[in-house]
Amino acid sequence: MYKILIVEDDLPMAQAIQKEMAMWGNEAEYVQDFQNVLAKFTSYDPHLVLMDITLPFYNGYHWCSEIRRISNVPVIFISSAADNMNIIMAVNMGADDFVAKPFDLSVLIAKVQAVLRRSYDLAGKIPVLEHRGAILNLNDTTLTFEGKKIDLTKNEFRILQTLMENKGRIVSRDTLMTKLWETDDYIEENTLTVNIARLRKKLEKAGLTDFITTKVGEGYIIQQAQDGR
Numbered sequence: 001m002y003k004i005l006i007v008e009d010d011l012p013m014a015q016a017i018q019k020e021m022a023m024w025g026n027e028a029e030y031v032q033d034f035q036n037v038l039a040k041f042t043s044y045d046p047h048l049v050l051m052d053i054t055l056p057f058y059n060g061y062h063w064c065s066e067i068r069r070i071s072n073v074p075v076i077f078i079s080s081a082a083d084n085m086n087i088i089m090a091v092n093m094g095a096d097d098f099v100a101k102p103f104d105l106s107v108l109i110a111k112v113q114a115v116l117r118r119s120y121d122l123a124g125k126i127p128v129l130e131h132r133g134a135i136l137n138l139n140d141t142t143l144t145f146e147g148k149k150i151d152l153t154k155n156e157f158r159i160l161q162t163l164m165e166n167k168g169r170i171v172s173r174d175t176l177m178t179k180l181w182e183t184d185d186y187i188e189e190n191t192l193t194v195n196i197a198r199l200r201k202k203l204e205k206a207g208l209t210d211f212i213t214t215k216v217g218e219g220y221i222i223q224q225a226q227d228g229r
Contacts, residue, residue, distance in 0.1 A: 002116055006030035006045035007037055007063060008078065009055050017050065019106045024113070037063045042130035046073060048116055050108075053079040055091070064095060069144060070128050070135045074119045076111060078103070092130050129164040131222055134208055136164055155180055155191075156199045163212060168224035170215050196220065 004021050006028055008014040014030035021028035031040050050066065053060040063140075064075050067143070077090040080101040087098050096115050099108055100182040129136040135144045141157045143150040152160065162179045163171055175190055196212065203211045213221050 002026045002047040002120075003044065004028040004112065005041060005044055005049045007034075007049060007055065007060065008052045010052075014087050014104065017108065020109060021112075024109055026112075034058075038066045038133070039130060040133075041067055042128055042135065047120065049110060050077045050112070051075055051077050051095075052122075061089060066084060074115045076115060078108070080098060080175060083180065114229060124196075129161065130168060131164055132208065132211065135173070135213060136160060136212070150202055150208065152194070152199070152202070155195045156202070159192075159195060159199060163220060163222045167222045170219045170221045172219040175219070 004026055006014045006017050007087060008017065008030060011092075018028040018030055029040075029044055031037055031044075033040065035058075037055075040057065049064075051064055053059040055063070060077060060079070064077075064194055067073065067075065074096040076097045076099060077095045077229050078101060079090075086154055090098050096119070099111055109157075127138040129138065134143060136157075138161065141152065141154070143152055143157075143160065158179050159176055173192060180195075200212055201224045203209075211222065215221055
């Protein structure tokens, strides 16, 4: 079963697409917060994105570009703006196909199935972790925030990965030490302190203040936002 993310601000249309996808054995969810499409993308981790062009706050080209910074997941544009300029723009932004509105849902399903077959016979998705707009790519060990990459050492990456995987939970120093020992012969406790201090400075310099919180006597935590992200 494939997961489809629907980025469409016409609610009846989004719901109709969601229902049709389910009828064909796929799972689908539609975006409701159009200011945080990338956060929804990373949390839902879809196999394919259906993207309208005209959206509240930022258009579909913007979100396609943001997705392309972190993932090669297929994107199909669905839009009534189906002139040559918009089709060319969509393809140049990394779209895999373009379906003009109004469309028959059976045609859309056929397009989706074709792109899924073509994409997942050849390659998989890029695993990422996201928090407060910071994207940690687990394939190439890079951290991206607001379009800029933050250089991390291998130890800083392991620490941040462990904390982000346990977002909302306190991670003890012993757990972090064990994570660092996986590929190094021995890491002193003072080395962990130095690495966390250096990591915090890099995050703060990039604009990610208070990203990692110390719990005295317990360890460290990346706090979840009030909405659970």
